[in-house]
Amino acid sequence: MAVVAATDVTAGPGVGLLPLVSLGPAFAGLAGGWRRTAAVGVVAMALCCALGLYDGLFQNRRGYTALAAVAGVTIAGVTAAVVRGRQERELANVRTIAEAAQRVLLRPVPRSAGHLRAAVSYTSAVAEARIGGDLYEVVPVPGGVRVIIGDVQGKGLEAVETAATVLGAFREAAHDEAGLPGVGARLERTVQRSLEGDGEKFVTALLAEITEAGGVVFLNYGHPPAMLIRPGHPAAFPEPRQPAPPLGLTWGNAESPELYGVDFGPGDQLLLYTDGVSEARNAQGAFYPLGERGGILSDPDPQLALDALREDVVAYVGAPLHDDAAMLLLRCRQTAEPTRRAVTSPAPA
Incomplete structure (x- = not known):
């Protein structure tokens, strides 16, 4: 004017x-x-x-x-x-x-769980959204901690509803079941009932049980493998000998996924993530080199370390992520002195 x-x-x-x-x-x-x-x-x-x-x-x-x-x-x-x-x-x-729905569905992960320190990062691919189809949870149990990270196929409210169902089943089964295979079986039955009549829907999930004795065992349902970081060693991605289908794609008498494990002692870190991280691409179409970025997680504060990794993923893509991206970082305390032992791969009961 x-x-x-x-x-x-x-x-x-x-x-x-x-x-x-x-x-x-x-x-x-x-x-x-x-x-x-x-x-x-x-x-x-x-x-x-x-x-x-x-x-x-x-x-x-x-x-x-x-x-x-x-x-x-x-x-x-x-x-x-x-x-x-x-x-x-x-x-x-x-x-x-x-x-409020996010706090109910994806409750804040405790910064300290047993002998572990934990941090979480979640980025939704939907603009202005705070929740999506990725899920995670950390449940302390006697003698260790049980965790899950998963990815519901699809997006929108249906994916959120399925994620809520899976998380509710895991939170109960983690306390009730004696072993990780029992937890996985409960999840499989829950997903089968939830997705009944929709053969194209499924949920990838990685379950882990980290014991105070110095080991971690996994149960993988078609999910990207965890990244294991040990001081002075390159990043490793433990995988089962035989891959298993995602939850919701197993039928009848199909065999349960193979239980496998590795040592996990003081100073070791375990990064669980969804394919929104491992399949993030830059402008040239190259996947994010997660195995080469383990050094970013060196900050003494696990949450700051995970935030730095998230910023690196976004900077690598150079644009908003095209898929939900969840990351869960578990770090074994340096002060812990557990007796490290080899963790075998027992057959499921």
């Missing part, structure tokens, strides 16, 4: 810039509340009257036309500001509900 006024005074009444004063309340309606828009509109009306008198435009219809234009734009701007404010309040309420 100041630019229009200065130009109008300089150029004179022949240029006809007076209606452009209405740009003030128009932009105010886009950016501010209705009170601010109304105040800008009052200033615009006063400025229009002053310039109209200065230019002598009220001797004909030009001045009144410009005044009517400013008044009309002000009313429209105030109306738009009221509607936008109502929509912003509704969006804020929806976000509050979504955050």
Whole structure:
């Protein structure tokens, strides 16, 4: 409005810039509340009257036309500001509900669980969303900790509902079942019931049990392998000898996945992740080299280390991630002195 006024005074009444004063309340309606828009509109009306008198435009219809234009734009701007404010309040309420749902579905992981320190990172691929189809949980049990990380095929509310079902089953089975194969069997039955009639849906999952004796055993249902980081050694990705199908794709008398394990002692780290991390691509189509990025997790604080890895993934992609990305970092305390032993791969009961 100041630019229009200065130009109008300089150029004179022949240029006809007076209606452009209405740009003030128009932009105010886009950016501010209705009170601010109304105040800008009052200033615009006063400025229009002053310039109209200065230019002598009220001797004909030009001045009144410009005044009517400013008044009309002000009313429209105030109306738009009221509607936008109502929509912003509704969006804020929806976000509050979504955050509450996230806290119920993906509860905060304890920073300390038994002899472990834990950190988690979750990035949803859906704009403005806080939850998606990826899932994780850490459950302390006598003698160790049981964890799960998984990925529901698909996106949207159906994926969130399936993720909630799997997490609920795991939280109960982790306390009730004596061994990890029993936990996996409970999850398989739950997913089969949940996805009954939909043969194209499935859930990949990686279950792990980390004992205070210095070992970790895995049960993998078609999920990317965990990354094991030991001080002074390159990153390793323990995998079973025979891959197993995801949850929901096993039938009848199909054999249970193979139970396999590795040593896990003081200073060791275990990174569980979903394919949103391992399959992230840069502009040239190259996958994210997760095995070469183990050094990023050297920060003494596990959460800061995991945040740095997440930032590195986003920087590598150079754009918003195209898939949900969950990461769970488990670090064995340096002060622990467990007796390290070899962990065999017993046959499931």
